[in-house]
Amino acid sequence: MMDNHVLIPHLFRTEYRKMVSVLCRLFGISHIEVAEDIVSDTFLTATETWSLDGVPANPTAWLYTVAKNKTRNQLKRHLLFEQKLAPAITYETDAADTLEVDFSEKHIAxxxxxxxxxxxxxxxxxxxxxxxxxxxxxxxxxxxxxxxFLTNKEVIYKRINRAKDKLKAAAIKIEQPSLSAIDARLEVVLTTIYLLFSEGYYSTSHHTVLRQEFCAEAMRLCDQLIANRRTATPAVHALMALMCFHASRFDARTGAHGEIILYRDQDDTRWDKALIEQGQHYLNTASTGIQVSRYHLEAGIAYWHTQRADTEEKWENILTLYNHLLTIAYSPIAALNRTFALAKARGKATAIAEAEKLQLTGNLFYYSLLGNLYTGIDNRQALAHYRAALKTVGTDADREIIQRHITELSSDIQDS
Structure with a gap:
C-alpha cells in the first residue's frame, strides 16, 4: 500500500476527473463549481480521515462512497438544489437519500x-x-x-472562467456527442489530448521530465474515442499511434536516478515492442481516407524513431515527413526538430544554417540543438550555446545533461 502522502495525490490524478465528469453530467453545466467542490471536499475528507484512521482497504471505493454521500447531503441542504436542480433529476420527497450516483466504469467513460x-x-x-x-x-x-501554453497563470485563469461562463450562458446540455458535434469539435478534443500527452512526455512544470500518468490518461481518453465508432476517425487512430510509439521508449528515456538518457544512448532492448506493434496497427488503421493530419505525420516520424538502425532511409523519411508537417501545421519547434533530421540526412553545416535562421533566442531546445550541431565543428561555439541553454533550463534533469555537455566540451577544449 502506498504511503498516505503519495496515495492521495495519485488518486487525485486518477479519480478526480472521473468523479467531476459524473457529477457535472448529473448536475448540469450550470453547476460545474458544485461538482468540483464536492469532489475537492471528498479528497479533503480523505486526507483528514486517513491520517487518523489509516488508509481503507479499497481507497477508490471509499472515495466514491463519500462523494455519493456528499452529493445527497448537497441536495438536502440547499434550497437552490431542491427547487431548481433536484426536479431536473427526478427529485422527490426523500429521494436524496436513495439517489444513485453511478460511478460504474461504463458510466464514468x-x-x-x-x-x-x-x-x-x-x-x-x-x-x-x-x-x-x-x-x-x-x-x-x-x-x-x-x-x-507558454503563458502565465492569470491568462489561464481568465480563459477557464470565460469558458465556464459561456457554457452556462448557452445552457449547453451534457450528453453523448452527435455526429454534427463530433465534426465541429473533434479537432479541439484531439488537441487537448495531444497537449495532455505532451506535458507528460516532457514536463516543464515539475522537477521531472517524464510524467507517465499524464501520458496514460491521454492514451485512455484517446482509446475512448476509438471505442466509439462515431469518433474513431483516421486522425484519432493516428494520434493513438503517435502516443504508442513515444510511450514505447519510456523505460529507456530515463536512468535509475531520473537522469535523461538521450535517444542515441538509449538501450533499445528496453523499448516496449508490444507498444510499437500497437502503434503500427493504429497507424495502418489511420491510413484509410484521403486526409492527412498532423498526427499522421508526427506518428510517422515517431515510428521511424522506433527503428534503431541509423540509416539514410530512416533520416530521409523523417526529413520528408517534417517537410510535409511544416506545410500543414507550422510551428517553430517543429521547424527546429526538422533541423536535427536535416543534420543526419545532409550534414551538420547545412542544419546549422537552417537552425540559425529560426532565431529562437531564449529557447532551451534552440541552444541545446546548436550546441549539439556545433560539437566537433567548432567546440567553443558549441560550448557557448550550451552555456546559453543552461540559463534557460527549467528542470533538474535538463540542467544535469546540459552541464554534462559543458564539462565534456570544456575538457576537450583544454586538451586540444
Whole structure:
C-alpha cells in the first residue's frame, strides 16, 4: 500500500476527473463549481480521515462512497438544489437519500466523453476550450496549463472562467456527442489530448521530465474515442499511434536516478515492442481516407524513431515527413526538430544554417540543438550555446545533461 502522502495525490490524478465528469453530467453545466467542490471536499475528507484512521482497504471505493454521500447531503441542504436542480433529476420527497450516483466504469467513460465534447463547444474560444478541458477533465493545475501554453497563470485563469461562463450562458446540455458535434469539435478534443500527452512526455512544470500518468490518461481518453465508432476517425487512430510509439521508449528515456538518457544512448532492448506493434496497427488503421493530419505525420516520424538502425532511409523519411508537417501545421519547434533530421540526412553545416535562421533566442531546445550541431565543428561555439541553454533550463534533469555537455566540451577544449 502506498504511503498516505503519495496515495492521495495519485488518486487525485486518477479519480478526480472521473468523479467531476459524473457529477457535472448529473448536475448540469450550470453547476460545474458544485461538482468540483464536492469532489475537492471528498479528497479533503480523505486526507483528514486517513491520517487518523489509516488508509481503507479499497481507497477508490471509499472515495466514491463519500462523494455519493456528499452529493445527497448537497441536495438536502440547499434550497437552490431542491427547487431548481433536484426536479431536473427526478427529485422527490426523500429521494436524496436513495439517489444513485453511478460511478460504474461504463458510466464514468460515457460521462467523460460527454464532458470532453461539451467543454469543446464552438461557443467557447479554442484556447479556452483546451484550458477548461485540461483543468476540469484532466486534473491539470493552473500553473501546469500555463506552462503548456507558454503563458502565465492569470491568462489561464481568465480563459477557464470565460469558458465556464459561456457554457452556462448557452445552457449547453451534457450528453453523448452527435455526429454534427463530433465534426465541429473533434479537432479541439484531439488537441487537448495531444497537449495532455505532451506535458507528460516532457514536463516543464515539475522537477521531472517524464510524467507517465499524464501520458496514460491521454492514451485512455484517446482509446475512448476509438471505442466509439462515431469518433474513431483516421486522425484519432493516428494520434493513438503517435502516443504508442513515444510511450514505447519510456523505460529507456530515463536512468535509475531520473537522469535523461538521450535517444542515441538509449538501450533499445528496453523499448516496449508490444507498444510499437500497437502503434503500427493504429497507424495502418489511420491510413484509410484521403486526409492527412498532423498526427499522421508526427506518428510517422515517431515510428521511424522506433527503428534503431541509423540509416539514410530512416533520416530521409523523417526529413520528408517534417517537410510535409511544416506545410500543414507550422510551428517553430517543429521547424527546429526538422533541423536535427536535416543534420543526419545532409550534414551538420547545412542544419546549422537552417537552425540559425529560426532565431529562437531564449529557447532551451534552440541552444541545446546548436550546441549539439556545433560539437566537433567548432567546440567553443558549441560550448557557448550550451552555456546559453543552461540559463534557460527549467528542470533538474535538463540542467544535469546540459552541464554534462559543458564539462565534456570544456575538457576537450583544454586538451586540444
Amino acid at each position: 460515457d460521462s467523460q466523453l460527454a464532458m470532453l465534447f461539451t467543454v469543446c463547444d464552438p461557443a467557447v474560444s479554442t484556447a479556452s476550450q483546451i484550458a477548461l478541458a485540461l483543468n476540469l477533465l484532466c486534473g491539470f493545475g493552473i500553473q501546469e496549463i500555463a506552462d503548456a
